[in-house]
Amino acid sequence: MTDRIQEFFRQRRAEGRDLGPCLVVDLDVIRDNYGAFAKALPDTRVFYAVKANPQPAVLDLLARLGSCFDTASVVEIQQVLATGCTPDRVSFGNTIKKERDIARAYELGIRLFAVDSEAEVEKIARAAPGSKVFCRILCDGAGAEWPLSRKFGCVPELAVGVLEHAHRLGLVAYGISFHVGSQQRNPRMWDGALKSSAAIFRDLAERGIHLSMVNLGGGFPTKYLRDVPAVKAYGQSIFRSLRKHFGNRIPETIIEPGRGMVGNAGVIEAEVVLISKKSADDQVKWVYLDIGKFNGLAETMDEMIRYPIRTAVDGDEMEPCVIAGPTCDSVDVLYEKQPYLLPVSLEIGAKVLIEGTGAYTTTYSAVEFNGFPPLETHVI
Amino acid sequence: MTDRIQEFFRQRRAEGRDLGPCLVVDLDVIRDNYGAFAKALPDTRVFYAVKANPQPAVLDLLARLGSCFDTASVVEIQQVLATGCTPDRVSFGNTIKKERDIARAYELGIRLFAVDSEAEVEKIARAAPGSKVFCRILCDGAGAEWPLSRKFGCVPELAVGVLEHAHRLGLVAYGISFHVGSQQRNPRMWDGALKSSAAIFRDLAERGIHLSMVNLGGGFPTKYLRDVPAVKAYGQSIFRSLRKHFGNRIPETIIEPGRGMVGNAGVIEAEVVLISKKSADDQVKWVYLDIGKFNGLAETMDEMIRYPIRTAVDGDEMEPCVIAGPTCDSVDVLYEKQPYLLPVSLEIGAKVLIEGTGAYTTTYSAVEFNGFPPLETHVI
Numbered sequence: 001m002t003d004r005i006q007e008f009f010r011q012r013r014a015e016g017r018d019l020g021p022c023l024v025v026d027l028d029v030i031r032d033n034y035g036a037f038a039k040a041l042p043d044t045r046v047f048y049a050v051k052a053n054p055q056p057a058v059l060d061l062l063a064r065l066g067s068c069f070d071t072a073s074v075v076e077i078q079q080v081l082a083t084g085c086t087p088d089r090v091s092f093g094n095t096i097k098k099e100r101d102i103a104r105a106y107e108l109g110i111r112l113f114a115v116d117s118e119a120e121v122e123k124i125a126r127a128a129p130g131s132k133v134f135c136r137i138l139c140d141g142a143g144a145e146w147p148l149s150r151k152f153g154c155v156p157e158l159a160v161g162v163l164e165h166a167h168r169l170g171l172v173a174y175g176i177s178f179h180v181g182s183q184q185r186n187p188r189m190w191d192g193a194l195k196s197s198a199a200i201f202r203d204l205a206e207r208g209i210h211l212s213m214v215n216l217g218g219g220f221p222t223k224y225l226r227d228v229p230a231v232k233a234y235g236q237s238i239f240r241s242l243r244k245h246f247g248n249r250i251p252e253t254i255i256e257p258g259r260g261m262v263g264n265a266g267v268i269e270a271e272v273v274l275i276s277k278k279s280a281d282d283q284v285k286w287v288y289l290d291i292g293k294f295n296g297l298a299e300t301m302d303e304m305i306r307y308p309i310r311t312a313v314d315g316d317e318m319e320p321c322v323i324a325g326p327t328c329d330s331v332d333v334l335y336e337k338q339p340y341l342l343p344v345s346l347e348i349g350a351k352v353l354i355e356g357t358g359a360y361t362t363t364y365s366a367v368e369f370n371g372f373p374p375l376e377t378h379v380i
Numbered sequence: 381m382t383d384r385i386q387e388f389f390r391q392r393r394a395e396g397r398d399l400g401p402c403l404v405v406d407l408d409v410i411r412d413n414y415g416a417f418a419k420a421l422p423d424t425r426v427f428y429a430v431k432a433n434p435q436p437a438v439l440d441l442l443a444r445l446g447s448c449f450d451t452a453s454v455v456e457i458q459q460v461l462a463t464g465c466t467p468d469r470v471s472f473g474n475t476i477k478k479e480r481d482i483a484r485a486y487e488l489g490i491r492l493f494a495v496d497s498e499a500e501v502e503k504i505a506r507a508a509p510g511s512k513v514f515c516r517i518l519c520d521g522a523g524a525e526w527p528l529s530r531k532f533g534c535v536p537e538l539a540v541g542v543l544e545h546a547h548r549l550g551l552v553a554y555g556i557s558f559h560v561g562s563q564q565r566n567p568r569m570w571d572g573a574l575k576s577s578a579a580i581f582r583d584l585a586e587r588g589i590h591l592s593m594v595n596l597g598g599g600f601p602t603k604y605l606r607d608v609p610a611v612k613a614y615g616q617s618i619f620r621s622l623r624k625h626f627g628n629r630i631p632e633t634i635i636e637p638g639r640g641m642v643g644n645a646g647v648i649e650a651e652v653v654l655i656s657k658k659s660a661d662d663q664v665k666w667v668y669l670d671i672g673k674f675n676g677l678a679e680t681m682d683e684m685i686r687y688p689i690r691t692a693v694d695g696d697e698m699e700p701c702v703i704a705g706p707t708c709d710s711v712d713v714l715y716e717k718q719p720y721l722l723p724v725s726l727e728i729g730a731k732v733l734i735e736g737t738g739a740y741t742t743t744y745s746a747v748e749f750n751g752f753p754p755l756e757t758h759v760i
Contacts, residue, residue: 051708051750072708075751094708094750096654096668099729117656119728138658149710151666155659274476276497278518279535286531288476294744301681301711328431328452328474330529331681348499349479363749364674367742370431370474371455374747 001310001355002026005267008380009353012269018351021270021291022376025053025358027061029265033231034065037220037257040235044253047091049218050076052258052359053266057379059083062261070256074104081108093177093256095120095136095152103127114177116154118165125169132174133166134215135159137200139178139193153178156196160203167209175213175251176200182259183305184219187229187237191244198245213252214242220255222263224356225306231260259359266358268296268375272350273326284320284339289352292325292332296357296375298364300334309340310353316343327370381690381735382406385647388760389733392649398731401650401671402756405433405738407441409645413611414445417600417637420615424633427471429598430456432638432739433646437759439463442641450636454484461488473557473636475500475516475532482507494557496534498545505549512554513546514595515539517580519558519573533558536576540583547589555593555631556580562639563685564599567609567617571624578625593632594622600635602643604736605686611640639739646738648676648755652730653706664700664719669732672705672712676737676755678744680714689720690733696723707750 005024012018037046047070048062054076059069063083070093071077080090087109092102095116102113106128113124116136124131138153154162163173178193194214201211216238221228242250274288291297299305309323320339325332334340346352365374385404392398417426427450428442434456439449443463450473451457460470467489472482475496482493486508493508495501496516504511518533534542543553558573574594581591596618601608622630654668671677679685689703700719705712714720726732745754 049708054748054751071751073706073751075748075753079751094706096704096706098651098653098670117654119654119656123728149713149716150658151704151710151713152708153658154656158657158659271478273478274497274499276499276534277538278530278533279538290478298746324476324531326453326474326476328429328532330531333529333531336529348503363747365747366678367745367747367754368434368455369743371434371451371453371459373455 001267001353002029004028004380008378009269013351018269018271020373020376021268021289021296022378023266023268023296023357023361025055025058025262025266025377025379027057027265027379029358030058030061030262031065033261033265034062034067036231037255037261040231041238041253041255044216044255047093047254047256048261049256049258050080051363053262053362054079055362055377055379056082058262068254074101074108077105077108077110087111097123099123099127106131112174115162115166116152118162121162121166121169121171125166125171129170130172132172133163134175134177134213135162136177136179137193137196139180156200159200163200163204163211164207164209173204173209173211175211175215177215177217179217180219182219183221185221185228187234189219190216190238191241194238194241194245201246201251211251213254216253216255218256218258218260220257220260222259222356222359225308262358263356264358266356266361268354268357268361270352270354272346272348272352275346275348284322286324287321287342287346288324288326290326291354291375292327292334294325294327294329294332294366294369295372296361296365297325297334297354299360303335303337306335307357308355309342310355311343311346311350313343313345313350316345318342319344327372329370381647381733382409384408384760388758389649393731398649398651400753400756401648401669401676402758403646403648403676403737403741405435405438405642405646405757405759407437407645407759409738410438410441410642411445413641413645414442414447416611417635417641420611421618421633421635424596424635427473427634427636428641429636429638430460431743433642433742434459435742435757435759436462438642448634454481457485457488457490467491477503479503479507486511492554495542495546496532498542501542501546501549501551505546505551509550510552512552513543514555514557514593515542516557516559517573517576519560536580539580543580543584543591544587544589553584553589553591555591555595557595557597559597560599562599563601565601565608567614569599570596570618571621574618574621574625581626581631591631593634596633596635598636598638598640600637600640602639602736602739605688642738643736644738646736646741648734648737648741650732650734652726652728652732655726655728664702666704667701667722667726668704668706670706671734671755672707672714674705674707674709674712674746674749675752676741676745677705677714677734679740683715683717686715687737688735689722690735691723691726691730693723693725693730696725698722699724707752709750
């Protein structure tokens with residue numbers, strides 16, 4: 001929470017514009033985060049993961065600061081290029097692309113693509129000849145609050161063949177990428193994947209193919225309820241692993257922070273719609289907000305992300321509550337398995353502030369589920 | 381799948397407009413479904429659950445057929461009234477409402493509201509004086525493919541107090557509602573809730589309060605992969621339970637079908653973006669489509685709804701596949717725990733048809749997650 005955000009909400013209430021939930025993102029916080037990444041990993045280029053928050057003002061700021069961009073679709077590429085950023089600072093980082101989208105990206109000047117299969121290599125060889133490709137490898141994601149499935153990446157043994165295939169088809173076999181899991185709380189989790197990466201570098205070098213780059217992915221956490229290690233600790237740990245596995249031939253590196261860049265820059269103001277009990281002897285109260293899984297807080301899925309919630313009566317006696325959203329959908333419950341402590345004196349109609357909501361909230365919103373609009377967003 | 385839908389997709393491909401996934405909804409199927417409900421439950425009024433599919437043409441058709449409407453928000457009320465439907469055919473069926481939204485609904489002519497707590501009754505007494513209220517009771521949802529949480533409803537003992545409170549505050553204590561769980565495959569599951577409802581009718585009658593109505597909710601299934609009982613079986617089973625528990629004083633009844641009204645009226649055409657393996661000895665293939673959890677198929681959450689997927693090479697040898705969506709989000713996987721059988725000869729770039737997608741697809745779509753647009757939709 002920053003003074004500027006507090007002032008924005010004060011003003012909004014004073015003007016009677018507080019009709020629904022609203023996210024405010026403070027660019028000063030993002031500027032600080034970018035600086036912290038640049039300082040902690042001085043030899044690493046930052047590719048901001050656009051999907052975390054593609055608001056034009058956020059992209060404009062990061063482009064001005066010198067950031068590069070990791071994109072998931074042609075629309076995201078266009079959003080980045082609209083800032084004036086040149087295409088050599090943009091990667092098409094989705095391993096699942098239609099061939100016509102690869103061709104469109106190539107037309108727009110993009111020359112760096114992610115792959116994890118020979119079939120994808122073949123599409124790129126046809127639609128974006130001569131481009132650089134990096135192959136994503138599977139990583140177990142232990143220690144992450146939002147562990148990743150096996151959806152992206154292949155086993156390291158397969159990656160050797162994929163990159164050899166790329167080389168054979170006239171592409172530049174450029175490097176390896178991996179992702180240690182979103183909101184990764186353990187800075188040492190990069191070590192295993194760097195070990196695998198170094199082995200792939202050696203395997204391919206023996207075949208005359210020299211890789212240049214390791215994409216360290218994202219995973220850098222933002223602070224929700226629990227404290228997280230500082231970016232500096234991640235930088236030190238990653239550098240130690242690079243030295244250990246690559247010796248004095250450290251490759252070019254890039255990172256793709258999303259949540260770690262914008263998560264703590266956003267705060268949502270929401271309203272308590274109803275407080276009730278299901279039976280006379282219920283041990284927990286039900287607190288219903290005007291925001292839920294379908295209009296911004298999709299990442300409460302399986303109660304994975306636990307946002308800090310501030311009220312005007314913090315400090316009063318607390319009691320366990322189930323927190324739910326406003327829709328008629330019964331899965332629109334935020335915290336139930338592990339009830340959330342809220343003040344006993346919290347009342348219907350009160351405002352609450354949900355912190356750490358700068359990432360994965362705006363674009364995740366449903367179009368108009370139950371007639372509720374997407375999340376109102378302001379960047380200041 | 382209907383001939384009209386097949387013809388629409390044939391035309392769309394011929395015109396080269398098949399650039400992304402697309403849902404087509406056939407109004408003839410909805411007309412048939414409405415007729416089947418009216419015939420199976422002749423003494424019951426149909427309140428279509430607008431949230432299942434609020435496309436204007438769908439609402440227009442149902443309004444013309446004489447349907448009433450169950451709404452979740454002021455926006456949905458406005459969408460229904462825009463068809464020319466009068467407000468006495470509309471209920472505000474969300475038990476979680478802001479007081480200013482109740483006031484707005486009252487201004488629009490709405491006089492029938494859902495509650496499940498004394499606090500909600502008090503809001504309605506202030507903002508919609510003299511209106512009818514029905515109290516939702518909890519129901520265990522056994523037998524449903526999409527079982528409901530405890531989010532809506534209170535225990536029957538509390539419902540008596542809630543309705544007494546409504547009566548005391550000048551509202552009309554009108555009835556009881558419950559929901560047996562979405563996609564409920566067992567027509568006998570209404571029996572327990574009807575038994576509880578009858579007991580509440582008796583308890584309140586002893587206090588001089590005479591309820592009029594039982595809202596039987598939704599839960600009527602649509603056919604996905606497995607066959608489901610016909611609507612007729614539900615009508616017979618519900619009528620038997622009404623006779624059993626209410627004797628010859630059967631109350632007014634209403635139903636709120638959503639999925640059962642529109643689910644089988646819609647088909648999505650999607651495209652295979654990538655087919656790959658994670659390792660050389662992988663037993664399952666990964667098939668990536670251009671539609672996933674974030675642009676229409678949110679109900680594959682926890683693999684709950686298993687849609688039938690048709691291909692042009694059905695009949696060929698089948699093999700187990702993991703099916704995933706196009707975004708860079710690792711939770712965007714549709715079927716993995718229980719792999720899906722697809723033809724060995726299915727190729728990248730092929731079209732597939734996903735049936736039973738008329739309900740809970742369009743409005744569930746994310747605004748623009750990963751730069752992918754919401755689901756293109758046509759009603760024919």
